[in-house]
Amino acid sequence: MTPKAAPESPDGRPLHERIAADLREEIMSGDFEPGGSLPSTEQLKARFDASGATVQKALGILKDEGLAVGRPGSSVKVRAHRRETMHPAMYSKPAAPGDAYRWISEAENRGRAGRSTLLEVAEVVPPTDVRTALGLIEGERALLRKQILFLDDEPCELVKSYYPLELARGTAMMYKKKIRGGTPVVLAEAGYPPLRTVDKVSACIATQEQYEALQLPSDLPILRTFRVVLSNDDRVIEVTEMAKAGHLYELQYEY
Structure with a gap:
């Protein structure tokens, strides 16, 4: 039997990628609830005018991305609790004395x-x-602290934070050791509490480093947050670049 030809479309992607994109959006919007079943292969074949093999390739993409789970011959279900809403405003304040890094405590x-x-x-x-935001001249150095954040042992975010050396020298920030409560605690103790944060968020194709660190399954976009943290007299005390898997996380801001 000759496979059915994919209908012509102004979208130049292969049909299985287009099917996966549409189903991904419906999963992320909640049209298909976590734990519920996706339409059957026959239903998807009819909806998208596609062959069974093309539908299976589309479902395979969603399984690789962790959005769906199932075996051949059984219904494919939406994997529960896959989309995480992050609240950036909760993470920038210094932790209370003795408390864990605020990102970890908020996850708990x-x-x-x-x-x-x-x-x-x-x-x-x-x-x-980063250099421009920190007000450095060309060639001037800053302190970099790079880390990966995990949720339930899955890589969630690649974080690169840069600090002016005149603020970091002589502090625990200079050493490759975790800091109880995070760097905001050190900066606040030095007289530079984080008072204002400016975020710029964009969608980008992952770099090789981000792709490997976040264990991305395919060429999906990441959410890139470029954060500038200011203290007294609007002095910039930190500039951070954060990368999250765009299909698993969203950001919520409240005004």
């Missing part, structure tokens, strides 16, 4: 297990956008 408040792995601490020449 939502019933999730949060942890971090510190990858690198080094004096580096930062990228141009």
Whole structure:
């Protein structure tokens, strides 16, 4: 039997990628609820005018992304609790004395297990956008602290934080060790509490580093947050680049 030809479309992607994109959006919007079944292969064949093999390739993409689960011959279900809403405003304040890093404590408040792995601490020449935000001259160095954040042992976010060396030198920030409560505690104790945060959020294709760190299954976009943290007299005390898997996380801001 000759496979059915895919209908012509102004969308140049292969049909199975287009089917996966439409189903992904419906999963993320809640049209298909976590734990519920996706339409059967026959229903999807009719809806998209596609062959069974094309439908299975589309479902395979969603399984690889962790959005769906199922075996051949059984119904494919939406994997429960896959879309996480993050609230950036909750994470920027210093933790209370003796408390864990606020990102971890907030994860625990939502019933999730949060942890971090510190990858690198080094004096580096930062990228141009970071250098500009920090007010550094070309070639001037800043302190980089790079880490991966995990939720329930799955990589959630790759974080690169840059600090002016004149604020970091002589503090625990200079060493490749975790800091109880995070760097906001150290900065606040030094007289530079975080008072205002400015975020710029964009969707980007992952770099090789982000792709590997976040264990992305395919060429999906990431959410990139470029954060500038200011203290007294609007002094910039931190610039951070955060990358999250775009199909698993969303950001919620309240005004």
